[in-house]
Amino acid sequence: xxxxxxxxxxxxxxxxxxxxxxxxxxxxxxxxxxxxxxxxxxxxxxxxxxxxxxxxxxxxxxxxxxxxxxxxxxxxxxxxxxxxxxxxxxxxxxxxxxxxxxxxxxx
Amino acid sequence: xxxxxxxxxxxxxxxxxxxxxxxxxxxxxxxxxxxxxxxxxxxxxxxxxxxxxxxxxxxxxxxxxxxxxxxxxxxxxxxxxxxxxxxxxxxxxxxxxxxxxxxxxxxxxxxxxxxxxx
Numbered sequence: 219x220x221x222x223x224x225x226x227x228x229x230x231x232x233x234x235x236x237x238x239x240x241x242x243x244x245x246x247x248x249x250x251x252x253x254x255x256x257x258x259x260x261x262x263x264x265x266x267x268x269x270x271x272x273x274x275x276x277x278x279x280x281x282x283x284x285x286x287x288x289x290x291x292x293x294x295x296x297x298x299x300x301x302x303x304x305x306x307x308x309x310x311x312x313x314x315x316x317x318x319x320x321x322x323x324x325x
Numbered sequence: 326x327x328x329x330x331x332x333x334x335x336x337x338x339x340x341x342x343x344x345x346x347x348x349x350x351x352x353x354x355x356x357x358x359x360x361x362x363x364x365x366x367x368x369x370x371x372x373x374x375x376x377x378x379x380x381x382x383x384x385x386x387x388x389x390x391x392x393x394x395x396x397x398x399x400x401x402x403x404x405x406x407x408x409x410x411x412x413x414x415x416x417x418x419x420x421x422x423x424x425x426x427x428x429x430x431x432x433x434x435x436x437x438x439x440x441x442x443x
Contacts (some may be wrong), residue, residue, distance in 0.1 A: 219387070252429035254370075261433035262370065268428070301427055309428050313382040314360065314372035320394055 220310055224282050224317035230325045239292040239320045241306035246286045253282055253291045254305045256319075262305065267293065298324065327351040327432045329421050334437030341411050341441075347404040347421030347434055355379075355399040357368045361406045363417035364436075371417075374406060375424065389415075420428035 221244040231237050241251065249269040254262040264273045266282035269289055279294045293300055301324055306317040331344040346365050347359070360375040371441035374385045374395035383395050394407040418438050 232379075249427045254430075257372075259433060261431075264429060267425070273416075292353075299343060303369075307370070307372075307429060309375075312375060312427070313380070314375065315372040315384075316372065319369040 219313060220247060220308060220315055222306055222308060222315050222317040223313075224304075224306055224320050226320060227318065228321045229259050230323045232240075233296055233298060233325045235296045235316055237296050237300075237322065239291045239304055239322075240308075241289045241291070241317050242282075243287045243289075243308060247308045249285045250308055250310065251282075251284070251289050253305045254255065254307065255300075255302045256305065259304045296322075296324075327423065329374060329423065329432060331419065331421055331434045331437035333422035334419065334439045336440045336442065337411050338443050339412060339441055340408070342409045342437060343411065344419075345406040345408065345439070347418055347439060348422070349402045349404065349421075350392070352423070354397075356403040357405045357429060359395075360422045360424055361395060362406075362420045362422055362430065362433075363415075363439075364420070365417040368417075373419070379416065384388070408439070411439075413441050415439060416441050 223242045251269045253266040256262040270282045303319045303321045328350045330348045359391040374396045376383045377426045392410045394404045418436040420436045421434045423432040425431040
């Protein structure tokens with residue numbers, strides 16, 4: 219099974235900062251990676267799929283990059299409403315896995 | 326508008342069984358693979374089970390293999406998760422999710438809480 223590792227686990231940043239979260243896969247997953255945002259008490263919401271494709275309706279300050287085993291999610295200018303936990307996720311051979319999550323806090 | 330509404334959660338004793346349901350609307354249910362994803366209290370997301378659009382292929386995480394069974398009834402637009410031999414570590418909010426391209430989860434339900442405790 220493919221393991222997904224995110225870093226950091228917690229990130230504290232100020233409004234307006236550029237924020238980057240990293241996700242590493244234990245083996246190559248090509249570009250089959252998605253990013254989700256989850257706010258407390260709510261279901262996750264997809265932000266990015268296929269590593270870099272922005273889901274419809276998601277603000278353009280969110281972007282994704284990477285391929286193979288290393289991926290990043292970037293928020294170009296952090297907004298107060300971006301406070302949430304972020305997860306990466308992959309599916310290979312019909313088996314899926316998530317990263318452990320990155321909790322984003324306002325400094 | 327896509328809607329996924331889970332039901333069937335509750336309190337169950339260790340070793341017991343529960344069946345979760347997910348009623349789907351707003352899309353052609355029979356055209357999409359579906360999955361169950363869970364989240365233990367204060368923890369991260371864990372993919373549990375997936376099923377193809379026709380129901381002919383199913384897959385389960387090692388943590389539930391042999392205990393949980395995913396199924397669907399395309400005539401009723403409903404996804405199911407039969408959970409047997411429940412353990413305390415199965416306590417979680419269970420979400421159903423609409424699969425896209427076999428690679429990510431495009432839509433999610435609101436979740437149903439399963440608590441396994443004596």
